[in-house]
Amino acid sequence: MTGFAFIWYNLKKSPLSIVGIVIVFIFAMVAIFAPLIAPTPEGHYNPYMIPRAGYSPTPEPPNAEHIFGTTQGQYDILYGVIWGTRTAFQIGISVIGAVLIIGITLGSIAGYFGGIIDEILMRITDIFLAFPALILAMAITIALGPSLTTIMLALIIVSWPSYARLVRGDILSIREEDFIQAARGAGSSNFRIIIRHVLPNSIYPVLIVASLDIGAVVLSAAALSFLGLGVPEGYADWGQMISFSRNWIVGTANNAFAYWYTVVIPGVFIFLFVLGWNLLGDAFRDILDPRLSRR
Amino acid sequence: MALEANIAMDFSTYLIRRLLLLIPVLIGVSILIFAILQFFSPVERAMLFVHSPQQFGRIDEIIEQYGLDDPIWKQYLTWITQIFHGNFGWSQVVGMPTLKAIGTFLPATVELAIFATPLIVLGGIYLGTKAAAHKDSFIDHITRVVAIVGWSLPTFWLGLMLLMVFYGFFSGLFPPERLSTAMNAVVHSAEFTRYTGVNFLDGILNWQWNVTFDALRHLVLPVLTLTVVMIAFIMRLMRSSMLETLGKGYVLTARAKGLPENIVINKHARRNAMIPVLTIAGYLFASIVNGVVITESIFNYKGLGWWAWRAAVTLDIPSILAFALFSGTLFVLTNLVVDLLYARFDPRVRLGASA
Numbered sequence: 001m002t003g004f005a006f007i008w009y010n011l012k013k014s015p016l017s018i019v020g021i022v023i024v025f026i027f028a029m030v031a032i033f034a035p036l037i038a039p040t041p042e043g044h045y046n047p048y049m050i051p052r053a054g055y056s057p058t059p060e061p062p063n064a065e066h067i068f069g070t071t072q073g074q075y076d077i078l079y080g081v082i083w084g085t086r087t088a089f090q091i092g093i094s095v096i097g098a099v100l101i102i103g104i105t106l107g108s109i110a111g112y113f114g115g116i117i118d119e120i121l122m123r124i125t126d127i128f129l130a131f132p133a134l135i136l137a138m139a140i141t142i143a144l145g146p147s148l149t150t151i152m153l154a155l156i157i158v159s160w161p162s163y164a165r166l167v168r169g170d171i172l173s174i175r176e177e178d179f180i181q182a183a184r185g186a187g188s189s190n191f192r193i194i195i196r197h198v199l200p201n202s203i204y205p206v207l208i209v210a211s212l213d214i215g216a217v218v219l220s221a222a223a224l225s226f227l228g229l230g231v232p233e234g235y236a237d238w239g240q241m242i243s244f245s246r247n248w249i250v251g252t253a254n255n256a257f258a259y260w261y262t263v264v265i266p267g268v269f270i271f272l273f274v275l276g277w278n279l280l281g282d283a284f285r286d287i288l289d290p291r292l293s294r295r
Numbered sequence: 296m297a298l299e300a301n302i303a304m305d306f307s308t309y310l311i312r313r314l315l316l317l318i319p320v321l322i323g324v325s326i327l328i329f330a331i332l333q334f335f336s337p338v339e340r341a342m343l344f345v346h347s348p349q350q351f352g353r354i355d356e357i358i359e360q361y362g363l364d365d366p367i368w369k370q371y372l373t374w375i376t377q378i379f380h381g382n383f384g385w386s387q388v389v390g391m392p393t394l395k396a397i398g399t400f401l402p403a404t405v406e407l408a409i410f411a412t413p414l415i416v417l418g419g420i421y422l423g424t425k426a427a428a429h430k431d432s433f434i435d436h437i438t439r440v441v442a443i444v445g446w447s448l449p450t451f452w453l454g455l456m457l458l459m460v461f462y463g464f465f466s467g468l469f470p471p472e473r474l475s476t477a478m479n480a481v482v483h484s485a486e487f488t489r490y491t492g493v494n495f496l497d498g499i500l501n502w503q504w505n506v507t508f509d510a511l512r513h514l515v516l517p518v519l520t521l522t523v524v525m526i527a528f529i530m531r532l533m534r535s536s537m538l539e540t541l542g543k544g545y546v547l548t549a550r551a552k553g554l555p556e557n558i559v560i561n562k563h564a565r566r567n568a569m570i571p572v573l574t575i576a577g578y579l580f581a582s583i584v585n586g587v588v589i590t591e592s593i594f595n596y597k598g599l600g601w602w603a604w605r606a607a608v609t610l611d612i613p614s615i616l617a618f619a620l621f622s623g624t625l626f627v628l629t630n631l632v633v634d635l636l637y638a639r640f641d642p643r644v645r646l647g648a649s650a
Contacts, residue, residue: 016443123319123320126323127320127323127324127326130320130323130324130623130627131581131622131623132580132582132585132622132623132626133581133585134584134585134588134589135584135585135619135622136619136623138603138607138615138619139331139615139616140331141607142607142612143332143334143335144334215447219447222449222451223451227592227604227608228607229607229608239451242449242451242452242455246455249455249462250459250462251462251463256463256466257459257463260459263452263455263456263459264456267452267455267456270452271447271448271449274447274448274449275443275444275447278443278447279443282443
């Protein structure tokens with residue numbers, strides 16, 4: 001079977017991966033059709049800023065006008081979580097895209113040329129990997145001034161080294177194969193050998209697996225944003241919406257769960273989003289694991 | 296005999312090699328932190344050289360004295376000299392020198408880790424073994440679902456949900472922070488000696504069991520949060536490693552000679568399957584540090600993570616950088632110890648390293 005047919009055949013066998021595909025698909029639809037599901041009110045200049053229905057600090061429970069209720073400061077929860085889906089995809093895709101470009105470029109240079117270049121590049125990755133990722137990302141976010149772009153930059157800076165190492169390892173193992181030697185013997189340039197022979201035979205699995213790290217990236221971004229290092233107040237972002245709910249985990253005297261919706265709803269969105277990607281990732285890792293190869 | 300001596304020598308060569316490699320990494324770590332520093336203005340950076348509140352009035356002098364307008368390399372040397380003298384600047388958020396702040400908050404985090412780490416590691420190994428030994432059975436499916444769910448749960452959301460549920464149903468059973476007000480007064484009273492700063496231990500040492508009990512009560516939810524989120528990784532790793540080991544020839548031999556199944560699993564297979572788990576100890580350390588920042592901030596548990604979070608939110612630069620430097624150095628050392636242990640017990644690693 002060819003690559004994609006083989007992957008599809010295996011995916012269909014696992015019910016959990018189908019659940020993953022469905023979840024990710026639904027979120028993609030929500031992101032695409034956000035303006036239809038939660039229309040931006042007339043005269044609201046930036047659709048990513050959640051419209052507010054007043055300034056009262058107490059959250060309002062779900063009602064006809066606000067299906068999921070409102071948070072403190074009367075930000076509409078439904079609007080926030082729907083447009084927050086777009087923010088999540090934006091963060092996930094940009095970070096993984098940038099990290100892959102950097103990781104593949106540096107990783108293939110290090111793996112293919114080896115020697116001093118490899119040594120220098122790997123020592124640099126050592127330095128970045130010497131920090132717990134979230135801590136380094138926190139420091140970078142503060143240094144560059146908290147914003148959505150900064151969060152993405154910080155996540156790119158802390159995560160490229162592991163991808164570079166992954167690609168390098170794959171390339172090292174393929175560099176000495178006969179067909180590479182043959183291409184070299186036939187007089188191909190280094191650039192051509194890397195692009196035409198090495199990469200297609202080594203990094204497609206990395207590409208697929210990495211793109212499924214989108215869930216993990218969104219989780220880290222949400223954590224930074226929850227800690228208060230992210231987007232401006234009122235921006236449609238799940239992490240921030242949960243940080244809004246911090247003061248409302250204790251209900252009123254006669255109803256302990258009076259403000260449950262401020263905590264539960266944005267959290268369920270993050271959880272399902274990450275779960276979808278993780279289910280997909282888990283299935284793909286099983287399929288692409290060479291030890292379980294095509295039999 | 297000759298062979299043993301050979302291996303011992305190889306190990307010391309390996310040890311020296313690894314220790315030498317540590318130097319460029321630690322220098323690199325300090326350069327990276329210094330590079331991040333360059334995004335701040337001289338006034339903000341001056342906080343790094345302050346060690347008492349009286350100095351706030353003479354920030355201009357400090358900028359002058361420490362040459363914060365000098366060329367970059369000169370500034371780096373000035374800064375690194377200060378670090379070697381133990382001056383990490385002034386932590387505005389808690390109003391004390393940064394080094395003292397680390398000393399103050401470290402015991403709380405250690406207390407959290409004392410309970411969370413064994414739960415995560417031993418629990419993960421136990422459940423992973425169980426799942427592999429009963430592959431495709433009920434327990435395998437349950438642990439699989441728990442792993443994937445735990446792995447996808449945002450730590451901060453899980454913490455908030457636990458707080459909400461426990462506030463709602465059992466008000467006051469598992470409160471946030473480190474100690475209740477009454478016990479805090481006991482701990483800070485003159486009769487109470489703070490031997491370690493780790494409350495539950497100090498309670499035992501002072502024969503004040505109510506302090507110990509109160510400390511444990513406050514630890515339940517943070518420890519639970521950390522464990523649920525992080526046990527997943529070890530559990531899954533242990534499961535796949537165990538499955539691989541169970542397919543090995545010596546396991547078949549053990550079974551063929553009629554050993555009881557639990558001896559095959561616990562003695563023959565599990566010990567070998569645990570090697571990959573040992574190699575990710577460094578990664579585990581990093582995720583615990585990451586998790587601690589979030590968990591402590593949710594439960595208002597005043598440890599290193601809480602301090603780092605407050606520092607980050609209030610743009611307290613010396614604190615956040617000192618914390619990054621501190622956790623980074625610890626992380627590098629953890630990885631070193633793991634690699635050395637690994638090399639000590641598995642000679643194949645050394646051969647690979649010197650080749």
